[in-house]
Amino acid sequence: MPPSTPTPTAAPTADPGQIANLVITWSGVILAAFALLVAIMTVLFVVAGFVGIRELRSIRQVGQRARRELDQQKAVAQEIVAQADRAVHGAETLSEQANTLVGRVQTAVARADQQSEQVHLLIEDMQSRLSDFDQRLTTQVEVSYLFNQGEAAYREGHYETSVEFLRRAIELDPRNPRVRYRLGRSLTNLGEENAAGEELETALTYKLPTDAGERALALLHRYSDPDRALTHARHAIQYGPGSAGNWNCLGLILRDNGDFVGARDAHQQANQLDGEQVVTPFYLALLAAQAQALPHARDRSAEAIRRLDSGQGRASIKPMWAALIRWADLLMRGSYAEADTFAEILYETCPSTRRAREICDHMDFLLRSLGREEYRERYVARIEQHWLSDHPPG
Known part of the structure; x- marks a missing residue:
């Protein structure tokens, strides 16, 4: 502490030593204060440095985090940009595909329109065909009924009734060969040979089996033109060699022409092809009787009776022919009284002049073969008088 200054009584003269001490003293104080200040400032700067370093470290860390986040955001942004590019590329591809699809759709629509028109035309055609089919079906049902x-x-x-039904069927279905064939056979049995021939020839043009048509023509001309009948019978064999009916037809025509050996061969061939027909052994029995082989004739006749009794072929043989077969068998065995019964049935069941001629032809052939012409009046004359008085046998 500085010494107290004495109260001046007079203005003393300044002491240089004192002044120097005073200066030195104050200078030290100032220097001490300055040093303290520097120390304080140094401390402050040090503290500030530490604080700054921490702040800088914090700022650096924040900056690093910010950079990482920025890098992440940059990567995200790049991914977004890449996705955006892919999306744009995909959109362009989709746009191209959409344009292609639009083109295809337009083409499909155009085709659909065309197909719709075609379908419409097909529907109209189908409706027309269904209508025609329905009409044809109705017609065929009626034709089938009339044919049956x-x-x-x-x-x-x-x-006559058969011709009436069949002609009505022909009006509905003029190209039906089965109807025309049966109509031709009905007309044949009525003796209308010209009309029958036309129907049979027309049936052949409409694809009637050739052998059936030729066989029918042979039977048609059997009595009126034997040579022509034989030609047709041979044609029937040519086109249908596996048919027993064709061989039996040929046998009948050959028998009419006096070729009994050829007739027997034809009927034997028929018997080999079909062992159930009743008429075949009957025809062979007649030929055996003509050859004077009566035991063999009786055996053949017995075979015909067995087939008749067993029911084989019964559905296709008419009562008239069944009666004729039984009459012939009884006649060969000399049972005339029983034969009379079947002769009466033949007279009652004979339906036409043509059938009468066929019956009388078989009866007369057997009577002549057996040498029993005296029985002709008993069995044949009544049928001839009723049916053939104006048409004597040829």
Whole structure:
């Protein structure tokens, strides 16, 4: 502490030593204060440095985090840009595909329109065809009914009725060969040979099996033109060699022409092809009787009776022919009284002049073969008088 200054009483003269001490003293104080200040400032700067370093470190860390986040955001942004590019590329591809699809759709629509028109035309055509089919079906049903009625009438020997039904069927279906064939056979049995020939020839043009048509023509011309009948019978064999009916037809025509050996061979061939037909052994029995082989004739006749009794072929043989076969068998065995019964049946069941001629032809052939012409009046004359008085046998 500085010394107290004495109260001046007078203005003393300044002491240089004192002044120097005073200066030195104050200078030290100032220097001490300055040093303290520097120390304080140094401390402050040091503290500030530490604080700054921490702040700098914090700032650096924040900066690093910010850089990482920025890098992440940059990567995200790049991914977004890449996705955006891919999306744009995909959009362009989709746009191209969409344009292609639009083109295809337009083409499909155009085709659909065309197909729709075609479908419409097809529907109209189908409706027209269905209508035609329905009409044809209705027609065929009616034709079938008329044919069946005509067929039934034919088998019952009602040939006029058969012709009536069959001609109505022809009006509905003029190209039906089965109807024309049966109509031709019905007309044949009625003796209308010209009309029958036209129907049979027309049936052949409409694809009637050739052998059936030729066989029918042979039977048609059997009595009126034997040579022509034989030609047709041979044609029937040519086109249908596996048919027993064709061989039996040929046998009948050959027998009419006096070729009994050829007739027997034809009927034997028929018997080999079909061992169930009733008429075949009957025809062979007649030929055996003509050859004077009566035991063999009786055996053949017995075979015909067995087939008749067993029911084989019964559905296709008419009562008239069944009666004729039984009459012939009884005649060969000399049972005339029983034969009379079947002769009466033949007279009652004979349906037409043509059938009468066929019956009388078989009866007369057997009577002549057996040398029993005296029985002709007993069995044949009544049928001839009723049916053939104006048409003597040729």
